[in-house]
Amino acid sequence: MEQLFYALLTVVIGVFGCVAYYFFSNLALDAVFPAKGEEAGRNINRANAIRPWLFLFPALALLGLYLLYPVYQSVVLSFHDARGENFVGLDNWIWLFNDEKFGESMLNNALWLIFVPAMSTFFGLIAAALTDRIKWGNFAKSLIFMPMAISFIGASVIWKFVYDYRGADQEQIGLLNALVVALGGDPAAWITVPFWNNFFLMIILVWIQTGFAMVILSAALRGIPEETIEAAILDGASPLQIFWKIKVPQIWGTIAVVWTTITILVLKVFDIVLAMTNGQWSSQVLANLMFDWMFRGADFGRASVVALVIMLLVTPIMVWNIRNARQEMR
Amino acid sequence: MDNIVGTKSSLTWAVNIAVVALVLLWTIPTFGLLVSSFRDRDQITTSGWWTSLSASEQNLQLRSAAPREAIEENGEWVVRGNLFGEGEGNLTAFGVNARRPTEFAPGATAERRDAFITVEANGDYRITSVEQPEGSRGTRIFATVVSPPKWTFENYDRVLFSEGIGRSFINTFTVTIPATIIPILIAAFAAYALSWMEFPGRALIIATIVGLLVVPLQMSLIPLLKLHNGVGLGKSYLGIWLAHTGFGLPLAIYLLRNYISGLPREIIESARVDGATDFEIFRRIVLPLSFPALASFAIFQFLWTWNDLLVATVFLGNNEDQLVMTGRLRELLGSRGGDWEILAASAFVSIAVPLVVFFAMQRYLVRGLLAGSVKGG
Missing domain, CATH: 1.20.5 (Single alpha-helices involved in coiled-coils or other helix-helix interfaces)
Incomplete structure (x- = not known):
């Protein structure tokens, strides 16, 4: 309880500190360059040139320290040994490309990058199209959207229970195995079956992300100009044709945004793999490999190399995002 | 249509x-x-x-009281008792052989090794034998019982007060409150400057922020861990508040800038003409008008910090007063992987708060998502 008090105190101090900073720095600026006297005009211009930087300074300082500086530092660390002390040249990179687990992670990540965005976007699109047509659509949307609020670890617990396995002579308490048995199959410990276990882990992320895709695509579908659909109806198009040939082509841009957003998330997610298999049974992925080397391996050089690989994979999307944002600003 | x-x-x-x-x-x-x-x-x-959800049939394997507790009655040795202890339960069949666990109906008498075993529907049993039995191991009895759905709050009671989830709950709140509120203010000022003030380098800063949106956290962890240890922050709440603030800022600035730059130009221009300073415009006009965007970001940041495992593992310790809910859940998954009653209750304690926030503020969350990806992406 005591620490909650400190947390609240920090909020108060932090908020007042920020307000005080902005208020007094503005005051100081006005005192240094007063907007009166013989140099009033020049002073106003000078103050206006400086003021934006006063407003931006805390944000830029934090961004620089917590996001920009680490990128540089990671590059440096990737050429150093486990403790980050001695320069080792390309050793970490050479290790990386010969490491069996890295190869496995790259392959698995490739699977994740195809399956999760594709399935999430697909189910999201279907859910968006269907829920927009019925009366209780908003309620249905809430329920499909709900997993977004659940942590990856929480979701892992939920799904580990679904995948739970008991010996064939016992009654299955996991839903999946119970269904398999009911349909006459043999129960299995699904998350320990190499290759296929990847898909059982991916399903968890699809389950979480479909709601996100649905919400965004639903808004895009509603934004489609009605004339195009009316014209198609007059021309005798069937509902399916209208959906796939008229509506979907008009929201390609949004689909791309959803796809890339989920792609980035996929590269960063490690919690699910950590909680379900911790990379055993050939289910390792890059983010968890990095975590593994950072904590269990305590090798900052190798962990940094893996982090840089994730960064490199994200870079094309980053460039694409920046280009789009710039176009929009013009 | x-x-x-x-x-x-x-x-x-x-x-x-x-x-x-x-x-x-x-x-x-x-x-x-x-x-x-x-x-x-x-x-x-x-x-x-x-x-x-309905009454369930279970096959139980139970034991009678020890044979040496038998008492002599009318020339026979009798062991009595109830299979369910207190006499609760609804037995539909029983057996004395593992291969035929449902051989006898309640009230029938089974014979096993010179002993006669009778079990009633309420679980009362009576084992009689001619000679005085010996030994401390009771007779095995297989019982099929129909038990009505039974609900209990015991699991929650247990995880909250003896498994440390209650403590982690408070720890998580300690992390999330400052980590949600502080970035908002910093981001709002920056977003205002990026929307309504002219200065060289503005486009470059905006582009950088769009780029930083997708930088994987994995890049930052090791350098920052070293940095925090270097300046003596170590593993502390202050460290994680700063880290969450830093990591949340790109999205905060981006969302707020999108919203604030869309405010009507006339309002801000006329305030300027009336002689209001930028600080006044921000405080009196921009801040109140951008409440929906502030709320959107607050929800994002709250959900993200509450559900985060990575940042908490790196910047906080593993001890009792620093372990957050997600970390505790992960630990339980490892140490008590098969104890589903503990895991289920723990998971729901940790899910409850974000779910309440989610259902109460869904409108703002959706609005934030739309502003964050459709407009900008």
Whole structure:
């Protein structure tokens, strides 16, 4: 309880500190360059040139320290040994490309990058199209959207229970195995079956992300100009044709945004793999490999190399995002 | 619009059914764990949660009292007792052989090794033998019982007060409150400057922020860990508040800038003409008007910090007063992987708060998502 008090105190101090900073720095600026006297005009211009930087300074300082500086530092660390002390040249990179687990992670990540965005976007699109047509659509949307609020670890617990396995002579308490048995199959410990276990882990992320895709695509579908659909109806198009040939082509841009957003998330997610298999049974992925080397391996050089690989994979999307944002600003 | 054509009614059915299927598929996993968190430990491990909604039939393997406790009655040695201890339960069949566990109906008499065993429907048993029995191991009796759904709050009681989840709950709140509120203010000022003030380098800063949106956290962890240790922050709440603030800023600035730059130009221009300073414009006009965007970001940041495992593992310790809910859950998954009653209840304690926030503020969350990806992406 005591620490909650400190947390609240920090909020108060932090908020007042920020307000005080902005208020007094503005005051100081006005005192240094007063907007009166013989140099009033020049002073106003000078103050206006400086003021934006006063407003931006805390944000830029934090961004620089917590996001920009680490990128540089990671590059440096990737050429150093486990403790980050001695320069080792390309050793970490050479290790990386010969490491069996890295190869496995790259392959698995490739699977994740195809399956999760594709399935999430697909189910999201279907859910968006269907829920927009019925009366209780908003309620249905809430329920499909709900997993977004659940942590990856929480979701892992939920799904580990679904995948739970008991010996064939016992009654299955996991839903999946119970269904398999009911349909006459043999129960299995699904998350320990190499290759296929990847898909059982991916399903968890699809389950979480479909709601996100649905919400965004639903808004895009509603934004489609009605004339195009009316014209198609007059021309005798069937509902399916209208959906796939008229509506979907008009929201390609949004689909791309959803796809890339989920792609980035996929590269960063490690919690699910950590909680379900911790990379055993050939289910390792890059983010968890990095975590593994950072904590269990305590090798900052190798962990940094893996982090840089994730960064490199994200870079094309980053460039694409920046280009789009710039176009929009013009 | 879709109703214009006469194909409506045939489709509506199909659509409704498809949506019901989707919704069920998306909610059943969570529902299963929720149901399980209210179930008795023994019931969870012997039957699926879906059977718990109705009375369930269970096959139990029980033991009678020790044979040496037999008392002599009318020339026979008798062991009496109740299989269920207190005499609760509804027995539908019993057996004395593992291969035929349901051989006898309640009240019937089974014979095993010169002993006669009778079990009543309420679990009362009577074992008689001619000679005085010996030994401390009771006779094995297989019982099929029908038990009504049994619900309990015991699991929650246990995880909250003796498994450390209660403590982690407070720790998580300690992390999330400052980590949600502080970035908002910093980001709002920056967003205002990036929207309504002219200065060289503005476009470059905006582009950088769009770029930073997708930088994987993995890049930052090791350098920052070294940095925090270097300046003596170590593993402390101050460290994680700063880290969450830094990591949340790109999205905060981006969302708020999108919103604030869309405010009507006339309002801000006329305030300037009236002699208001930028600080006044920000405080009196921009801040109140951008409440929806502030709320959107606050929800994002709250959900993200509450659900985060990575940052907490790196910047906080593993001890009792620093372990957050997600970290505790992960630990429980490792140490008590099979104790579903503990896991289910713990998971729901940790899920409850974000779910409440989610359902209460969904409108703002959706708005934030739309502003964050459709407009900008």
